Amino acid sequence: MADTSPWPRDEFEQKLRDKEALYHINHPFHKLMHSGKLTQQQVQGWVANRFYYQTAIPIKDAAIMANCDDPEVRKHWVQRIIDHDGTAEQEGGIEAWLQLGEAVGLTRQELWSYEHVLPGVRFAIDAYVNFARRAPWQEAAGSSLTELFAPKIHQARLDNWPELYPWIDEKGYRYFRKRLTEARRDVEHGLQITLDYCDTREKQQRAIDLLQFKLDILWTMLDAMWMAYIEGRPPYHMEL
């Protein structure tokens, strides 16, 4: 009979970490971006589409909080919302992303209107928010663990973009710098929740599958952007 006992904690954690192989840092769109081959218009397309993700993240985190009956968890989780929305005194990630938009030549109104957001990007992100609304909060918390792999991609942008894309204004980099520390703190907490909650093989496997679901969301966003901005085939492009 197959062994269905839970994996030891460190083995389970390693299985989650192994998912890095499918992280969107490996998507051809990011590969082009990180080799300096994107035009200004293509960078703008990415920034405008990703803005929909940025504004969805605190809504997703509020949905997790709304489903969470543990004040100890909420006490920490609320920081994620503050990181993105900011406070009366301090700017958050959404404001930093708007500044990135301006640094690449977009206006705030353009970003807020979501006029550049592709249907495929919107559907993928909406799937993440809707999942977080309905899932047990521990499962939704676990799906944020793609952030395990995010500091590397933020760091790569900080390291390479100034040379590859000298036309991007320096004020655009604040978002990525900010996320380096925030993402590391988030995953420490998210990982503890997941490792504690998944005390059966079934729950562990479900967490791995949900991490894959989140990887699918990130990958699918870039597939839609590839069609529109690299192939020049946005939706309803009819020419052969």
Ligand SMILES: O=C(O)c1cc(C(=O)O)c2c(n1)C(=O)C(=O)c1cc(C(=O)O)[nH]c1-2
């Ligand atoms: O630029 C990226 O590649 C990237 C990826 C991810 C991610 O892995 O989901 C996040 C972010 N950035 C990010 O900035 C961010 O605030 C964030 C929050 C979350 C989440 O699922 O809660 N992911 C990510």
